[in-house]
Amino acid sequence: MGHHQEHEWETVIGLEIHTQLATQSKIFSGAATAYGAEPNTQACAVDLGLPGVLPVLNGQAVSMAVKFGLAIEAEIAPHSVFARKNYFYPDLPKGYQISQFELPIVGKGHLDIDVDGTTKRIGITRAHLEEDAGKSLHESFHGMSGIDLNRAGTPLLEIVSEPEMRSAKEAVAYMRKIHELVRYLGICDGNMQEGSFRCDANVSVRPKGQEEFGTRAEIKNINSFKFVEKAINHEVERQIELIENGGKVVQETRLYDANKDETRSMRSKEEANDYRYFPDPDLLPVHISEEFKEQIKGQLPELPDAKKLRFKGQYQLDDENAVILTASRQLADYFEALVKESTCEAKLCANWITGDLVAVLNKADLDITQSPVNYQRLAGLLLRISDDTISGKIAKQVFEAMWNSTATADDIIAEKGLKQITDTGAIEAIIDKIIADNPDQVEQYLSGKDKVFGFFVGQVMKDMQGKANPAEVNKMLKIKLK
Template sequence: MQWETVIGLEIHAQLATRSKIFSGASTAYGAEPNTQACLVSLGMPGVLPVLNREVVRMAIMFGTAIDAELGRRNVFARKNYFYPDLPKGYQISQFELPIVGPGQVEISVDGESKTIGVTRAHLEEDAGKSLHEDFRGMTGIDLNRAGTPLLEIVSEPDMRSAKEAVAYARKIHQIVRYLGICDGNMQEGSFRCDANVSVKLKEHTEFGTRAELKNINSFRFLERAINFEVERQIDLIESGGKVVQETRLYDADKDETRSMRSKEEANDYRYFPDPDLLPVEISDAMIDDVKSALPEMPDMRRDRFESDFELSQQDAESLTASREMADYFETANAIAGDAKLTANWIMGELSAAMNREGRDIVTSPVTAELLGGMVRRIADKTISGKLAKDVFEAMWNGEGSADAIIEAKGLKQITDTGAIEAIVDEVLASNPQQVENYRNAPDDKKGKMIGFFVGQVMKMSKGKANPQQVNQLLREKL
C-alpha cells in the first residue's frame, strides 16, 4: 500500500516586545518565578487588559512578509478554560477575525520548490508555567510568562513529509528572525511548533484522522516526532486499528509520541468577544508605515546576492540563511571588495572555526570588519591565501586586525620582481642537476617538475614570495 503523509503546523512565535501584550510587565526570560507577574499577569480582581500596540505592528510585519491579507478590524476574544497557570480562567486570543489572513511561503526541499499556504496568524497571550518538580505533592505556578505576546501561525495541511514540515518551520523561523519580531529561541520556547499529522492512502483524496503533536523544541525533534507518528499511524491502520483524534506529547528522550488527551475530553472554549478590549482598526497608513520600514526578506536578499555578487544559488542561500549572516557578509565584502573570496572565507574557515568553538556569527571573535580587512589583503596580494590562514588564526585569538598581524609577523608577500629573481637565481644555481633534468624532459612532464623549484623558492622566502611571480620567473629562466 502506498501511504501519503499530510502535515499542517501551528507555530507559536513569541513576539519580541519588552513588555507583555496586555500589561507593562517585563517579558525577559529566566527571571525568578513570579517576579515579572504584575497585577494583570496575576489576574487580580478588577484589573483590565490594555493592548500593547507594538504587537499589532509586528503582526502586520509578518502578514506583509508572507503576502497575506490583513484583518482590518481586529477583535480579541476570550477562550475560556480552567487551568492553574491560566490566571483569568480564559486566554485572550483572536477567533473569528484574526489579524493575518491567508498568505503563503515558498520552501525548497532537495532542490524542489513548493508553496505552503498559511491559513491565518493571530495574536494571543501566553499562559504561565506549572512547575511539578520541587514541590512534594503540589504544583508550583510561575506566572512570569503569563501575558507574553504570541503570534500563532497556522498553516494549511500542505506538507507531505517531515522534511517539508521542517523546511516550512525553518522558513517561518527565518522570516520572523529577519523581521526581528521573534528571537526564534526554541529551547526557551520563544518558537514552538505543534504538528497535525495524518496519513492516507495515496489514491484517496480525503484526509485521515489527525493527531496533534506537542512539546517539540527543535527542528530535529520535529522531523523525528513526525516520522515516529507517521509510522505509528501506518502500523496501527495496517494492523486493523483506527487512528483517534487526540493530542500527543513528543518525548525526545524516548523518541516517541504518547497520548495526552483525546478529543472527547476536549474543552468547549466558549469563545466570545472580550468586552474589556475595543476592536483594533488597522488603517492603510499603518500598513504603509510598516511596509516602508520592512527589512529586505530572505528570498529577495538571496536573489540579490546571486545577481549583484555573482554568487552561486547555494552560496547565496547559505549566506542569507539568517539576517545576521547576510549582514556579516555584506559588511565584510564592502571592505574586502571580493565577493567570491569573502563568501569562501565565511563558509570555509570562519564556519569551521565557529563550529569548532561553539560560536555563531554574532559571537564570533572575528568580526565582519576583521574578516573583510583580511580578505582585502588577499585580494590585493599583500598576503597569500596560505598565509592568510595564519592571519585568521591570530585574529580569532584576538591579536588584532589583519594589517597589524601582517606587520607584526612580517607576513607581507614579496612582490618585488628583483627580490624574487635573486632567490630564483640562487635556487637554480644550487640545483644544477635538477635544472638539467628539467630541460631534457618532454614538455608534458615539465609542468609537474617545475613544482620542485617553486617549493624551493617558497621555502627560501619563508612562504612570502608571490607564487604567480615565482612561477613566471622560473619558466622564463628555465
C-alpha cells in the same frame, strides 16, 4: 519507514508555529518579557489574574503581527477580536487564555519553500495574537508541582499553515522559512532553546490518491528543527503501522519524547476539549486602518527571497552562497558592508564569510552580530589578498590572529613579517639552493615524475615561511627545472 509499503501512503502535515514576539513588555500588561528571571518576579497582578485587574493591549504586538501579515502577503483584518479560550490548568492563571478565534488579525497568506531544488507554495491559513501561559516545574516539591508565571502574558503570534506539506522534509523547510522570516522582520528572536519559537504538528496519512484527509494527531511543543523531522517521521510510521494492522488513528494530542524518539498520547489534555470561546468583554475590537498598514509597510525590510534573488544578480553569487548569506538579515548586512568597505570582488567576500568566518562563529557559538572580527577589519584583510600583499594561505593565519586580538590585518602582517615576497631575485636564490640540495628529486622530476614538482614548491614555500608569491614560485621553478 523502510519496511512499510510507503509508496501507498501519503503524509499530510499542517504546522502551528508559536512565535514569541520580541516586545519589551507583555501583551496585556506592563511586566517585562525578559527570559530567565527568578520565578514569578516578572508576573504582575494582570499576569497573575488577580481579582479586578484588566488587560490593555500592547500596540507593538499589533504592529509586529501586521508586519508578519504583510510579509506573507496576507489579508490584514480591519477588525479583529480577542476571545477567551476557557480551560483549567495551573499555568493558565485566569482559567482562560486571551487569544483570537473567529476574527484573527492576519488572514490567508502564503510562503514559498524550496525542497530538493523545487519551489512549493505553502498556504498560511491565519496568524493570530494570543498570550503565552506560564510554566509548570515538575521537580519534586514534596510530590507537588511548582508554577512559574513569568512567561504568562508574553505575546505570541500563532501561525497556522494549511495542511499542504507532504513530508517531514517539507515541514522542516517551512518551519525554517518562517524562522528566517520572523527574524528578518525583527519580530521574534527565534531562540528555540528558550522557547521563543515552538511548533505543533498536525499529522495524518491517507492512501495515495484518496481525496479526503485521514484522522490527524497533533504533536505538541516541538522545539527544534531536528525534532520536527524525527517526531513527524515517527508519527507517520506509527499511524501507517496502526492502520496496516487493522487499527484506527484517533484524533488526539501527542507529546514527542526526544529521549525515547517516540510520541505518546497526552490523555490529561484530552478530556473535555470544550474551550467555550467567546469575545473577551474586557477588550474592544482591534481596528487596523489603511494608514496604519501603509506605515508598517514602509518599515518592512527586504525579505529573504527578494534579497537572495538580488544577491545572485548584483553580486554574481552562486545559489549556495546566496542562501547562506541571506539566512539572516544581519549576515546579509555584514556581507554587503564588507563588499562596500573592501571594494574587493564580491565572490572573495562571500567565500570568506561563508567559509572561514561562519565556521569559526559556529564553533564559538556566536552569531554574526557578536563576531570579534567586524566587517571593517575583515575588509582590511581582504584588501591585502586582492593587492597580493599576502597569499590566501597567509591570510588564514592573519585572520586567526585578528580573531584573537583587536589588531588590524596590516598591523599583524607588519608585526609578523608576513608580507609576500615578490622579489624574483630572492625567490631565485632559494630555488637554486633547493635544486642544489636535492639532486635525487631533480633526477626523478627530469625522468618524468611530475608529482615531484609539488615537493619543490613546498620546499621553497617552507624556506620562505610561506611568504613567497606562489604564482611566481611556480613560474620560476618550471624554468629552472627544464
